[in-house]
Amino acid sequence: MSKYSETDCYQNIELPLNGGRVIPVTIKRLDLLHPDIQGNKYYKLKYNLEEARLSGHDTLLTFGGAYSNHIHATAVAAREAGMKAIGVIRGEPAFPLNPTLSTVQALGMHLHYISRGDYRQKKTGKILDALKAKFGRFYLLPEGGTNHLAIKGCEEILNHEDKQALFVAVPIGTGGTFCGLVSSAEPGQTIMGFSSLKGEFIRNEVQELLQVYSIRPRCQWEIYTRYHFGGYAKFTPELLGFVKSFRLTTGIPLDPIYTGKMMYGMLDLAEKGRFVEDSRILVLHTGGLQGIPGFNERFGTNL
Ligand SMILES: *Cc1c(COP(=O)(O)O)cnc(C)c1O
Numbered sequence: 001m002s003k004y005s006e007t008d009c010y011q012n013i014e015l016p017l018n019g020g021r022v023i024p025v026t027i028k029r030l031d032l033l034h035p036d037i038q039g040n041k042y043y044k045l046k047y048n049l050e051e052a053r054l055s056g057h058d059t060l061l062t063f064g065g066a067y068s069n070h071i072h073a074t075a076v077a078a079r080e081a082g083m084k085a086i087g088v089i090r091g092e093p094a095f096p097l098n099p100t101l102s103t104v105q106a107l108g109m110h111l112h113y114i115s116r117g118d119y120r121q122k123k124t125g126k127i128l129d130a131l132k133a134k135f136g137r138f139y140l141l142p143e144g145g146t147n148h149l150a151i152k153g154c155e156e157i158l159n160h161e162d163k164q165a166l167f168v169a170v171p172i173g174t175g176g177t178f179c180g181l182v183s184s185a186e187p188g189q190t191i192m193g194f195s196s197l198k199g200e201f202i203r204n205e206v207q208e209l210l211q212v213y214s215i216r217p218r219c220q221w222e223i224y225t226r227y228h229f230g231g232y233a234k235f236t237p238e239l240l241g242f243v244k245s246f247r248l249t250t251g252i253p254l255d256p257i258y259t260g261k262m263m264y265g266m267l268d269l270a271e272k273g274r275f276v277e278d279s280r281i282l283v284l285h286t287g288g289l290q291g292i293p294g295f296n297e298r299f300g301t302n303l
Contacts, residue, residue, distance in 0.1 A: 008159060009033075013250045015270040015281075023270055023277060027252060028162065031287040034076075039287020040170075040177040041073035043157055044150035045141075049081055051149055052139035059084040061131065062141035063122055066091065067100045067233070067294045069287065070145045075104035085109040086135055090119040099293040146176030151213055154180020157284065165189065165282035167275065169266050171196055171258035172223065173232075175206040177286065182210070185219035192269075193223045194262035198231035227265035233257055235299075239264060243303055255288030256295055256303060 009029040014022035030039040037045065052060060060078045064071035064087060071087045078085035087109045089101070097105060105111055112134075114127070121127050122143070132138075141147070154177045158168065168185065169192045172178050178193040185191050195202045203223055210217070229239045235256050243260040247253050254260040266283060275281060292303050 011250070011252060013252070015267055017270055017277075018273070021277065023275055023279065023281065025266070025281045025283055026165070027283045027285050029252075029285045030157070031253075031285045031289055036076040036290075037073045038069065038290060039285065040154060040157070041069060041145065041287065043153035043180070044070075044145040044176060045073060045077045046153040046156075047149035048139070048141055048145070048147070048153075049077055049083075052083065053081065055139070057083070057137065057139035059086060059135065059138040060141060061086040061088065061135065061138035062145070063088045063119070063143040064090070066094070066098055067291050067298070069291055070141075070143070071109075072100055072104055072290050074141060074145070075107040075109040078109065079107045086131075086138065087111050088119075088122070088131065089113050091116055098297060100291060103290070144174035144176065146174040146209070148213055150176045151180045151183065151209070151215075155184040157181060158184055162282055163189065165280045167192055167279055167281045169194065169262055169281070169283045171262040171286055172202060172206075173197070173258065175202060175209055178206060178221075178223075179209045179213065179215060181284075182217045182219060182221045183213075183215040185217070185221075187218045190220040190222060192266075193221065194227050194265045195223060195225045196228060196232055196258050196261050198225075198228045198234075200225055224265055224269075227261045227268070229261060233295075235301075240301055240303065242267075252285070253289055253292075254285075255291055256301075257291060258288050259285055 009032045011027045013025050015025050017023055034042050060083055062074050066089055075085050089111055093113045118127055163186045167190050172193040172195045181191045229236050242264050243254045243256055
């Protein structure tokens with residue numbers, strides 16, 4: 001996988017505070033790292049691809065929903081690495097294919113649909129054995145791509161300069177990226193994770209990931225669970241309005257699933273006085289923009 005840009009890309013914006021004050025925020029545009037493998041998925045795949053190759057695999061297999069950024073990134077990465085890719089998609093096929101699935105199919109990914117019931121059991125031997133019987137030997141990437149090697153890749157997101165920031169904000173899906181950041185951040189830094197899913201369960205999942213992968217954070221970390229806007233891939237007119245106005249005022253596109261919710265949360269926290277004026281704040285734009293055409297088509301929105 002080649003990076004699009006060897007130098008990291010940053011953009012400075014100002015978050016408004018009460019009383020007309022503003023707080024400077026630096027956005028690290030991981031979405032511009034690579035032309036197609038957006039954002040954190042680049043880091044999550046990096047060492048997995050290396051491992052797949054070293055262990056003599058020529059096929060990647062992974063799981064995801066029909067609009068998944070991870071499915072998309074896996075298809076691009078496999079194509080670049082000259083490997084085959086199989087995407088096991090939750091639910092029934094729908095035609096014409098949505099923009100995400102038609103893109104990955106054009107990239108050569110083989111799409112294999114399984115029922116929602118089977119999808120829930122995808123980690124069991126029964127489902128995996130059936131996939132092995134059908135497709136032969138493959139390198140398995142879990143749904144969302146989170147495993148030991150993904151976390152190792154995400155430990156590289158923060159460079160030396162990024163480690164001077166007092167606050168680092170990131171969206172949370174599975175929590176893999178968050179754990180990589182927490183693992184690598186310096187004492188004195190606070191990693192702020194914004195869950196895009198509804199519920200408190202993510203706190204336990206993150207604790208479990210930290211435990212399973214023996215991560216002993218040196219930094220502080222916080223998880224916010226109240227900016228989910230109804231749940232994963234759910235939204236409100238307020239969120240859509242925010243994503244649109246953010247793009248108009250800063251020129252930066254956000255996705256409605258992850259980065260839009262995080263940025264809304266950051267603005268809300270800034271308004272509530274979470275930061276002082278010289279807080280050095282770094283916000284990670286983790287990508288997800290590939291999903292916007294599909295989102296618009298599915299919900300009739302115009303992001
Ligand atoms: C996958 C994804 C995330 C979540 O990453 P996790 O490691 O699963 O927490 C965040 N933002 C974007 C844009 C993503 O595609």
